[in-house]
Amino acid sequence: MILKERRTDVNSVTNWNVPLVWEGTFDPVVIDAIYKRMDPRVAVIVFAIGKYTQFIKAFLKSGEKYFLVDFRVTYYIFTDHKENVPQVKLGRSRNISVITVPSAKRWQEVVFGRMKWATIAIETQIVNEADYVFMMDIDSVFHNRFGAESLSRLSAVLHRIYYKNTHRDSFLYERRPESTAHIPAGKGDYYYTAAVWGGYVEDMYKLVKQCYTQAEEDSKNNIEAAWQEESHLNKYLLHNKPAKVLSPEYLWSDYDAVQADIKVVRISQLVKDYAKVRPN
Template sequence: MNLLNVKVVTVVLLSALLLGVLYCYISQTHRFVSFQLQDLKADSRSAEVHPDSHEFHLVAPEHVRYKQPSITQGRTDVVSVTPWLAPIVWEGTFNPVLLDSIYKPQNISIAATVFAVGKYIMFLKNFLETAEQHFFVGFKVHIYVFTDRPKEVPQVKMATDRQLTVHSVPSSNRWQEISARRMELIQMLIEETVHSNTDYIFCLDVDSQFHGRWGTESLGGLVAVIHPGYYRDDRSRFPYERRPQSRAYVAPGEGDFYYCGGAFGGLMHEVHLLTKTCRFNFEADAKENIEAAWQEESHLNRYMWLNKPSKVLSPEYLWQDFKSRNPEIHIIRFSGVVKNYAEIRPNA
């Protein structure tokens, strides 16, 4: 090989080596930038919107007998699906035997949070006793009670695979602060305690009681409950936060339903994102001296408008005891009890 050929080969090899180094550099830089962009997108999304999540695959065991389903007969007095095709759960729209037979083999576990702060401790015994009778009976349930009066938590006999844990929290002179801190405390509970050993979590008001089944029909990725006070109203009458300065703002002509702050839930990671986002937005508002009209309920409604729930529970799942039952309410499963707010709220 003459000298010229050697030089050509050397130049080719050096060029190939340089191109290889340049390719590796560009590739690694692209990956780094991609990861950064993904992180930025995740951070921005956590404040408003997130992608759909995957739920358990529903597998029915063999030889389970139940009434034949129909697509031409059923409830005609109510709507049982949202415009984004999420089911709305009413009595007569599901088969409890079938659903329980699907979820029971999966050995799922359900957490429930309840806040009994100040004089609200008086409602806890009835809440716990009725939950034993109706809330996910036959499944693993862990109820977490947040209270500033741990010594007054009643002793309630609980069935096998059901347990109660008490978390002490400080009291407050304003019921609005108690309400607002729920998102923060639920977020911390998920991160520190239940994220690794629980499938679903429901967040419920203590001044309520169960009357009928609340079970596997309520399971979903992100679950909301329609407020009984507004489900027949035009959305112009919904008590959304209407000030554009607030991060809970819902503009006139926008919104779907008005959801309860006293009952919501879903898969653990979905509720974690909800509580984290609502807490972030609430605290950001507070720094600007803004408090949403209905505290965490306002922020929850903003969140649920953008992040559509995958399942919506009808007003059966949080009725109001002072209201007479409307014809479409065939059963009351859970309800807020009658009370005198002036007696139980520190600044009512």
């Protein structure tokens, strides 16, 4: 990373010696310039199933203002109501691709379905159209710059609730040995959110395919991981370390007060009435 200034209030390196990215640990002008010379194509995968289509417009409009501005970006919107995808003015070299997927009766089906449909879309379409892929939650809004400092082979985001916690046994890992997402007590690095993560298209494909395969295996054995895809994501990243870890700046929540060490909120999950937007 290109250092702008040194933060002394946070840890900016992981224990496997890769960057832990915070505001104040990189120079945004320099790092964007480096990546722009490479001219990468970036895919953003979001799912807007059922009533979640109401969040598309704000996500896209804020993304156009703050997400990898002046880079080539395609938003891949997976939805069961393509007629509800709004028209949003996009910048140069910015596009939308709508992919139709089935409706769901349970919100857990939507969550697990993300790994399945992302696997299929990457191997059949996105692999030919992107160099990097991000998976994001549609019920989120960008508030500040989300730039090239987020790009790497694999980038994972620290969960806002657990990022200060050093006691691994308090993380919400899947602890049942019967599940393929099982992480034994005393093991683990960090607890990562499944609401934002990304990486090279090839590495993201390996990740989503393995998580999908493991979830299918669990289903055959009549078990569902404690936190669905997030449990499988954390298991994968324990054994396939991210090349960058992003601070909770890269996924906060409007439900929570901003902590003193969060100098900027780059993207935040919206407050919502789950009873009104989820299928169950």
